[in-house]
Amino acid sequence: MYKTKAFSAVSATSPLASTAITRRDPTPHDVQIEILFCGICHSDLHAVRNEWSSIMPTVYPIVPGHEIVGRVTKVGSAVTKYKPGDLAAVGCMVDSDRTCPHCQAGLEQFCPNMTLTFNSPDKHLGGVTYGGYSDSIVVDERFVLRVPSNLKLGGAAPLLCAGITTYSPMRHWGVTKGKKVGVVGLGGLGHMAVKFAHAFGAPAVVFTTSPNKKEDALRLGADEVVISRDANEMKKHAGSFDFILDAVSAEHDINAYINLLRRDGNLTLVGAPAKPLGVSAFSLIMGRRSLSGSAIGGIAETQEMLDFCGKHSITADVEVIPIQKVNEAYERLLKSDVKYRFSIDMASLKSE
Numbered sequence: 001m002y003k004t005k006a007f008s009a010v011s012a013t014s015p016l017a018s019t020a021i022t023r024r025d026p027t028p029h030d031v032q033i034e035i036l037f038c039g040i041c042h043s044d045l046h047a048v049r050n051e052w053s054s055i056m057p058t059v060y061p062i063v064p065g066h067e068i069v070g071r072v073t074k075v076g077s078a079v080t081k082y083k084p085g086d087l088a089a090v091g092c093m094v095d096s097d098r099t100c101p102h103c104q105a106g107l108e109q110f111c112p113n114m115t116l117t118f119n120s121p122d123k124h125l126g127g128v129t130y131g132g133y134s135d136s137i138v139v140d141e142r143f144v145l146r147v148p149s150n151l152k153l154g155g156a157a158p159l160l161c162a163g164i165t166t167y168s169p170m171r172h173w174g175v176t177k178g179k180k181v182g183v184v185g186l187g188g189l190g191h192m193a194v195k196f197a198h199a200f201g202a203p204a205v206v207f208t209t210s211p212n213k214k215e216d217a218l219r220l221g222a223d224e225v226v227i228s229r230d231a232n233e234m235k236k237h238a239g240s241f242d243f244i245l246d247a248v249s250a251e252h253d254i255n256a257y258i259n260l261l262r263r264d265g266n267l268t269l270v271g272a273p274a275k276p277l278g279v280s281a282f283s284l285i286m287g288r289r290s291l292s293g294s295a296i297g298g299i300a301e302t303q304e305m306l307d308f309c310g311k312h313s314i315t316a317d318v319e320v321i322p323i324q325k326v327n328e329a330y331e332r333l334l335k336s337d338v339k340y341r342f343s344i345d346m347a348s349l350k351s352e
């Protein structure tokens with residue numbers, strides 16, 4: 001075991017602050033990574049403040065962060081895919097049981113015994129796993145990903161959660177060249193969905209409540225922007241979408257979007273409103289439309305997504321911050337005051 005620097009919160013009402021945590025020494029199958037950047041995901045904030053206590057209560061102290069990119073510093077004797085000096089990434093999972101039907105299908109994200117990158121029981125050291133707001137991390141090579149060398153690392157970090165969360169359902173529901181895609185909400189997830197749709201050659205329409213996001217949406221690759229409060233504008237798109245990605249966590253009328261789907265079209269939820277949604281059965285029945293959800297992606301698909309991003313030079317639009325600004329960043333995140341993701345430059349942790 002060794003000590004490494006980190007930022008942690010000791011209670012639901014405490015700010016994140018500098019600390020030291022213990023990591024395991026690499027086992028034969030482990031890769032040790034010096035963390036260079038870690039994106040700030042909304043789930044970090046939910047977990048730090050114990051807002052999902054009914055589903056996964058937070059164990060304190062918590063070290064959040066699951067959008068990790070860095071450089072390999074050490075590998076175990078049985079590691080074959082990585083060597084010291086390689087760029088590497090870690091997303092939302094660090095292990096799974098590897099035997100259940102989900103794991104066998106390469107869909108580790110649905111494994112009932114999956115180990116999340118933070119706040120999950122740690123099989124090696126006991127306690128819970130600690131995430132990426134840290135100097136280094138040790139992860140089994142099967143859950144480590146390669147990062148294309150042409151990508152800027154600060155912007156590559158959010159691909160590990162925001163990127164795969166949007167890429168996976170688009171691939172699953174067959175978004176390809178010429179399919180009409182809708183993106184509801186232009187935040188961390190939505191802006192990635194626009195970039196992917198554009199790269200797939202699929203015309204993308206962004207739905208937003210803020211007219212001031214119009215220009216930015218077009219810059220990111222959207223073909224059209226619809227102000228969702230404008231019923232006439234909405235009507236023009238009725239029955240025309242192959243796929244809509246809904247990334248909104250606030251309460252909203254889902255039927256207004258389901259009605260925009262064409263026959264056999266799908267709307268996938270990746271935002272998680274706290275209250276149940278009211279879905280009109282007729283909206284689904286007429287046109288055999290479907291409504292579904294999606295969660296990140298498997299390891300193989302996450303690698304596919306990173307390789308796709310390398311080929312198309314796709315990264316998240318980020319505001320890079322030092323770790324000392326993380327509490328301020330959380331407050332701004334609550335006001336959606338970021339374009340479009342915060343990425344922590346971990347070099348800033350060295351001065352702590």
Ligand SMILES: [Zn+2]
Pocket residue numbers: 041042043044066092161162
């Ligand atoms: Zn996340």
Ligand SMILES: [Zn+2]
Pocket residue numbers: 096097098099100101102103104108110111112113114
């Ligand atoms: Zn499994």
